[in-house]
Amino acid sequence: MTAAAVDETLRAATVAVLAEHGWDGVTLERVAERVGRSRVTLWRQGLTVEGLLNALLDELAEDYRDTMWPVLTATGTGRELLVRSLNALFDVIDRHVPLMLSSDLVFHQEQARNGSVSFLDPFERFLREGEADGSLHPHGRISDVAEVLMVAAAFTYVHMRGRHHWSRSRVRTLTLDLVLRGIVDP
Helix, strand or coil, X not given: CCHHHCCHHHHHHHHXXXXXXXXHHCXXXXXXXXXXXXXXXXXXXXXXXXXXXXXXXXXXXXXXXXXXXXXXXCCCCHHHHHHHHHHHHHHHHHHCHHHHHHCCCHHHHXXXXXXXXXXXXXXXXXXXXXXXXXXXXXXXXHHHHHHHHHXXXXXXXXXXXXXXXXXXXXXXXXXHHHHXXXXXXX
16 A cells, blocks of 8 residues: 555545544544445555555655755754754644644654654754754753654644644744753853
8 A cells, every 4th residue: 555545535534533543543444434435445445544544654754854854954053953943843744733633643653663754863963063063052961852852842833733723933933932942041
């Protein structure tokens, strides 16, 4: 089953079932019910639960990789590149808000299936670079700071955009200010 075989209607239905029932509660029958088809019809089309969930994760991982690539190949201070990586993360989230709202395990599920994208690598890299060039002052192990930074930024952004319907600029400004305070000396 390839991601291309899962259309937007099936993606949306899978996300809705995921939001209601969690990762273990996604069934072909529940997804079929959401789209007004029978489970057998989806099965005959070659669809599986694993294929539906993988399509969601593949799309997220590909978007993240493609969006982060220009940041990873750019030049600048560690702080400048970290801010760019956070904005790139926010761009990805904006394109996947329903999926991100459905479960706080999205990034973990991608990594658990041995996905090709490490969501933390850019944050670790730019924290190290910022520490080396003096533009950032992370307090603690870089890997720990990167994880807290990414989770704090990502899920604050998801919640404020998806649940409170804040504008992109409002939530970006406040989230960036908040997460950078812990790694930038006053």
